[in-house]
Amino acid sequence: MTNSTEPSIASGAFTGTRRSFIQTSAGLALAAAGVGPGWFAQDASAAPPTREAERVEAGELRLFGGDYVPKDWLGCTGQELSIKDYPELAGALGDAYGEQGPDRFRLPDLRGRAVAGSGQAPGGSAYDVGEYGAGLARRSSDELPATLALTYLISPRYQYQKALIGEVRPFGFDFAPRGWAICNGLTLSIGQRIHLFSVIGTRFGGDGINTFGLPDLRSRTPLGTGSGPELEPTPIGSRQNDLARPDEGRRPRLNVNFCIALEGEFPRQG
DSSP states (O other): OOOTTSOOOOTTOSOHHHHHHHHHHHHHHHHHTTOOSOGGGOOTTOOOSSTTOEEEOTTOEEEESSSSOBTTOEEOBOOEEETTTOHHHHHHHTTTTOBOOTTEEEOOBOBTOOOOOOEEOTTSOEEOTTOOOSOSOOOOTTOOOOEEEEEEEEOSSOEEEOOBTTEEEEESSSSOOTTEEEOBOOEEETTTSHHHHHHHTTTTSSOSSSEEEOOBOTTOEEEEOBOOTTSOOBOTTOEESOSSOTTSOOOOOOOOEEEEESSSBOOOBO
16 A cells, blocks of 8 residues: 555556657667667676676666765666666666656655565555555564665666675575675674775774674665655664554565675775
8 A cells, every 4th residue: 555645656657658658768769879679688698797797787776885876876866867868777667666758767766765575465465666655564562673774776777797895685595605794783803804894884883993893684674775755864874663654564574684795896986
């Protein structure tokens, strides 16, 4: 159910006509730039420039422990963009996050918000991609913080890139892969992880002289940092107690393993 006091995308806003129009405009922009047909479904066999790099899709979301937007990424702050400037991203998103006219589109606004899966769970309500609404979780009885604010990023184009140092990802297994660490609030030595410290600082703990802390996402939901429309400011690293209003019941959840990248591409500021 959509909160009537917040921006909402009505069911069916993803119409074929409007979607096709945006994708056609984006395709024309790519053609003008010398990009051939087939850009919506790039060849998955295309070789990345290095073995460590991975394919990143236009419109792919990432969580980040830094308080800035790295080069080659955009922040998820609901901003309007030109289809001509970002044709791949426009073609991927369409008007899911709001209609802005024939030559513009809008990014998702995750300031102060958490993400939830779209679709309809058995016995539950249906949620469309791009739909804004109230939180789907409530505070626990012990009053411990239920959320942690991080920076949401979105890829503006198809690209190959290593994982960003300080990037946070959910995993479906119960261990940290090589080059990653579980987001459990552990205190680390600055001298041993100087690059990660330079990205996230002490906003998650540590004395800033010898130590710094990792984000603690155990039993917590990541929120986007910033000040979204009609929402309280959400500074990066802040912790809140709930996502839903007090009179709303708790929705089912799925616990996964959040890990932070210790190695990879250093996230240069854009």
